[in-house]
Each structure stands twice: as structure tokens, then as C-alpha cells.
Amino acid sequence: MQSSNPFFLWRHLNKLRWIVLSAVFAMLVLLPLLHVYQTFVAAHAYDLLAPSEKQLYDVMEAISAPFVGDPARDLDAIKGTTWSGTFWGLKVSDPLAPLGQMAASLSVYWPFILTALIPVLFTVVLGRFFCGWICPATLLYELNSNFAAWLRWAGLKTGNHIFDKRIKYGVLGLGLVGSALTGSVLVAAVYPPAIVGREIYYVLALSGFGAGAVFFLGTMLFDLLVARRGFCRYLCPGGALYSLLGRYRLLRIRRIVETCNDCAKCNVVCEFGLDPLRDGFGQECNNCTACMAVCPVDAMTFTLRFTDISAQGPGHQGRQFQRDQDSEQKEAA
Amino acid sequence: MERRSILQKSAAGLALLGVSALPFGLASFLTPERARAERNYLRPPGALKDDANFITACIGCGLCGEVCPPRCIKFHTRDGGTQVNTPYIDPTEKACILCDKCMDVCPTNALTKVARTKIDMGIARIDRTACFPWVDRGVCGACVTVCPLGKQGITFDFANIYRPVIKNGCVGCGLCVEVCPHPSKPIWIVDRSEAVAARRKG
Numbered sequence: 001m002q003s004s005n006p007f008f009l010w011r012h013l014n015k016l017r018w019i020v021l022s023a024v025f026a027m028l029v030l031l032p033l034l035h036v037y038q039t040f041v042a043a044h045a046y047d048l049l050a051p052s053e054k055q056l057y058d059v060m061e062a063i064s065a066p067f068v069g070d071p072a073r074d075l076d077a078i079k080g081t082t083w084s085g086t087f088w089g090l091k092v093s094d095p096l097a098p099l100g101q102m103a104a105s106l107s108v109y110w111p112f113i114l115t116a117l118i119p120v121l122f123t124v125v126l127g128r129f130f131c132g133w134i135c136p137a138t139l140l141y142e143l144n145s146n147f148a149a150w151l152r153w154a155g156l157k158t159g160n161h162i163f164d165k166r167i168k169y170g171v172l173g174l175g176l177v178g179s180a181l182t183g184s185v186l187v188a189a190v191y192p193p194a195i196v197g198r199e200i201y202y203v204l205a206l207s208g209f210g211a212g213a214v215f216f217l218g219t220m221l222f223d224l225l226v227a228r229r230g231f232c233r234y235l236c237p238g239g240a241l242y243s244l245l246g247r248y249r250l251l252r253i254r255r256i257v258e259t260c261n262d263c264a265k266c267n268v269v270c271e272f273g274l275d276p277l278r279d280g281f282g283q284e285c286n287n288c289t290a291c292m293a294v295c296p297v298d299a300m301t302f303t304l305r306f307t308d309i310s311a312q313g314p315g316h317q318g319r320q321f322q323r324d325q326d327s328e329q330k331e332a333a
Numbered sequence: 334m335e336r337r338s339i340l341q342k343s344a345a346g347l348a349l350l351g352v353s354a355l356p357f358g359l360a361s362f363l364t365p366e367r368a369r370a371e372r373n374y375l376r377p378p379g380a381l382k383d384d385a386n387f388i389t390a391c392i393g394c395g396l397c398g399e400v401c402p403p404r405c406i407k408f409h410t411r412d413g414g415t416q417v418n419t420p421y422i423d424p425t426e427k428a429c430i431l432c433d434k435c436m437d438v439c440p441t442n443a444l445t446k447v448a449r450t451k452i453d454m455g456i457a458r459i460d461r462t463a464c465f466p467w468v469d470r471g472v473c474g475a476c477v478t479v480c481p482l483g484k485q486g487i488t489f490d491f492a493n494i495y496r497p498v499i500k501n502g503c504v505g506c507g508l509c510v511e512v513c514p515h516p517s518k519p520i521w522i523v524d525r526s527e528a529v530a531a532r533r534k535g
């Protein structure tokens with residue numbers, strides 16, 4: 001049986017993913033600067049600015065002038081971070097934000113919960129896509145992973161411990177209970193995408209990094225010294241929520257067993273420590289498509305199902321499959 | 334062997350707990366004692382009245398600060414314990430101009446939209462033993478000139494037209510505190526209930 005090859009563009013999705021991640025990160029850097037520019041415009045204070053501020057004003061004016069008529073008003077169209085933001089009046093929040101706020105206040109405020117509707121719907125269909133495609137911390141964490149690979153290449157040891165993936169659900173539960181007990185949205189303080197967006201704003205528009213930056217550096221060191229992508233894999237409360245929401249996601253990655261040659265590059269490249277080689281994706285897969293990009297024989301494709309297919313055995317182009325075939329033929333002879 | 338692995342695991346768990354408590358620990362550790370006691374920080378306009386409720390409702394997204402035209406909304410970045418990442422306004426540095434943008438943009442009920450005259454960030458109070466016109470050290474009137482609410486918020490005293498007097502319409506935006514030329518800021522914002530109690534006392 002010859003199965004069809006995956007659509008040829010799928011293996012280039014990983015590049016698109018890096019572009020999207022970089023664009024989101026660039027946006028998080030640009031928005032605070034645009035905000036500072038807006039405050040200068042609102043104050044009609046160009047002549048009073050310091051030379052460096054004038055430079056910022058000119059650059060931001062050059063960037064935004066083609067798109068807006070009145071910067072003080074029109075630049076309000078896009079505001080915020082991936083934690084919570086507005087797009088032309090439409091408010092969108094990370095699903096963890098309403099959940100954490102509900103836990104902290106022990107009450108329900110519907111207008112806020114509805115802001116998480118769009119991300120939740122996307123997650124139900126696409127799974128934990130936020131973690132791989134949008135999260136601003138992912139960009140830094142993946143660069144950190146690459147840095148760790150350089151260190152290994154240079155002969156230094158980096159951490160590669162394996163923990164239980166279910167720890168993060170405990171962190172989510174603990175964070176929500178802690179939010180209820182302290183009466184403060186505790187999960188927001190230990191959730192890297194919220195921290196990254198916030199800290200970039202603090203350092204560019206306000207007085208400097210806050211305490212969250214220290215925590216974030218701690219998670220980077222944890223990834224480097226203890227476990228590869230350890231925070232996302234084992235500890236992230238938002239990742240836990242996205243995993244739960246995406247448990248029965250529709251879009252999944254599937255291994256084409258007929259073309260697979262068991263090279264195991266997918267298992268090596270998988271940032272989340274999953275097992276694509278043995279069809280082990282599960283709810284933690286964030287459809288990042290790194291395994292598709294790395295597969296030398298194009299044996300990874302998308303499929304629309306609510307559950308993973310059960311293990312299909314060794315790939316038909318691999319040695320193990322050949323050996324099994326040979327021994328079967330010998331038995332038959 | 335069994336006991337050792339359990340010990341290792343619990344040590345790792347404790348270390349993990351320590352790391353997750355780091356932001357709060359650092360925040361409360363780094364706050365100077367003086368700043369905790371004396372600050373005259375205000376919440377943005379439309380904030381939930383009870384500060385504990387405000388802290389539970391605020392998710393620390395920073396949107397209110399990001400739309401604020403005078404950039405007066407700042408955040409507890411390295412201090413404040415459980416209120417870390419919540420917004421505040423320090424009127425001695427930069428005061429609120431009552432533009433309503435933060436109330437519009439807040440995704441939660443931490444800041445809810447109210448009419449301009451119904452905003453309650455506090456109420457101004459004047460120390461009549463320090464304010465220049467009140468101690469006859471010249472004429473000033475900066476606070477009266479700058480008040481965005483005009484006669485509802487602050488007027489001159491009937492007997493001496495250079496002495497400012499706070500009216501009940503004051504919403505506590507703090508612009509008067511920002512412009513006050515006196516180094517010790519004899520005008521500042523207090524909680525409304527506190528002001529009422531003080532007035533009853535005499």
C-alpha cells in the first residue's frame with residue numbers, strides 16, 4: 001500500500017513559525033516604544049525632548065506615519081501583550097488570566113471571561129498551538145535550547161533530566177489555590193509569556209525590569225542546567241491549561257508509517273520531549289511542526305482526528321521492519 | 334536507596350517552591366521600609382474601592398499604563414508583595430488627567446467606567462499651616478488654576494481670594510499635588526472616608 005506524500009509546504013511551516021514568533025516578539029518591543037512616542041505626541045513636546053528622545057520620536061513617527069493619521073488616537077488600535085490585549089476594540093486574553101482572576105476573587109465577571117473565548121476556541125481545534133507559535137517566552141526558550149546545543153558541541157554538559165510531565169498540572173492547581181488564598185492573581189507572576197510582555201514594557205516605557213525578570217532568568221537557567229525546555233514541559237501553568245483544553249484537538253500530526261525509516265530525528269528535535277517515532281504525541285504536542293521540518297523522508301503529515309492513532313510499529317523503510325518481515329518469511333517457509 | 338530518592342525528591346520540591354516564591358520574596362525584601370509607610374499612591378480612576386478587591390481583580394496586564402497619555406500610571410514592579418504588577422499613580426511625580434482611557438481598556442472589573450464627576454481616587458486635603466497663601470507667604474493659586482473640575486473641585490476662600498479650599502466635588506486626580514510649588518506638598522490626596530472623618534472631628 002503506497003500512501004500519499006504530505007503536502008509539500010508542510011515541511012516549511014517551521015520557518016513560518018519562527019517568523020510568527022519573531023513578529024510577536026518584535027510587536028512586544030515595538031508597542032511600548034510606540035506608547036512612549038504617543039505620550040510625546042499628546043504632550044506636544046517635541047522641542048522639549050532630549051536628543052535621544054527626539055531620535056525615538058523620529059523613528060517611531062517614520063514607522064507609524066503610513067498607517068495612522070492621528071498618532072495619539074489611532075495608535076490605540078493595538079495595545080497590550082499576549083497576556084491581555086486589545087485589537088481595534090476587541091479584547092483578547094490568555095485563558096489563564098480569567099481562570100486565575102476567578103480563583104483569586106472567587107467570583108465570575110463575564111465580560112472578562114468572554115475575552116478568552118477566541119483563544120479557547122482556537123486551542124480546542126489546534127491544541128497547544130499558543131506554546132509553539134505565539135508565546136513570546138518560547139522564542140527565548142528555543143534560542144536557549146540552541147545555545148545549550150552549542151554548549152554541548154563545545155564539550156560542556158547541559159542538563160537533560162526527565163521529570164513527570166504531569167507536574168505542571170499540579171503547578172496549575174497549586175497556582176489557582178494559591179491565588180485564592182492570597183487574593184492576588186498568583187499565576188500571573190509565574191507565567192513566562194505574561195512576564196516577558198510585562199517586563200519588556202517595564203524596561204522600555206517605565207523605570208526598569210521588575211522582579212519577574214529575575215524569575216524568568218531563573219527558568220532559563222533551569223532549562224539550561226536541569227532539563228531541556230524544562231519549564232514548558234514540566235512546570236508551566238498556562239501550558240498545563242492549554243494541554244487540557246487541547247486534549248481532544250482536531251488537528252494532529254501523524255506519522256506515515258509506510259515512508260518512515262526509524263531515524264528518530266523527530267524524537268531528538270522535539271522540544272517537548274514527545275515520542276513522534278512511536279506515534280506518542282498526546283495532549284502536550286503543540287503542533288510546532290519541528291518534526292515535520294526535520295524528517296528526511298517526509299513521513300510526517302497533518303491529520304484531522306480527535307485522538308492520536310495507536311502505535312503503528314516500526315517504519316516500513318527501517319531496518320527493524322525489514323528484519324521482522326524476513327523472520328516472518330522464514331517462519332512461513 | 335528508597336529513602337534517599339524520597340529525600341532527593343522532597344529537596345527538589347522544596348527548591349522548586351523556593352524558586353516559585355522568588356518574585357514575591359524579592360518584592361517584599363527589596364521594598365524599603367520608608368516607602369511602605371509614607372507613600373501617597375493612588376489607584377487609577379474607576380478602580381474598585383476596596384484595595385483588596387482591586388488586587389484580586391487586577392491581572393497585571395499593564396494595559397492601563399500602556400494607554401495612559403501622560404504616562405502617570407506606574408506599576409509595582411519590584412515591590413508591593415501581593416500587589417506586585419498592579420498599577421498606581423504617584424501624583425507628586427505625574428498626576429492623572431482624567432482622560433478615561435484606562436477605564437475603557439481594562440479587560441477586568443478592576444477599573445470600571447464611571448462618569449468623570451463620579452470618579453473616586455480620593456479627595457485633596459490642604460495643610461493650612463504650610464500652604465503659602467494660608468500662612469501669608471505670598472499669592473499662589475496653582476492648584477485652583479490646574480483643577481480639571483473647576484469650581485466643583487477647588488475654589489478660593491471667600492475671605493482671602495488666594496487661599497485654596499477643597500470642595501466635595503474633588504475626585505482626587507492629584508493634578509494639584511503635581512503642580513504645588515511647595516517642596517513639602519501641603520496639598521495631597523487622602524481617602525475620602527478619612528477626609529469625612531477628619532472633618533467631623535473638627
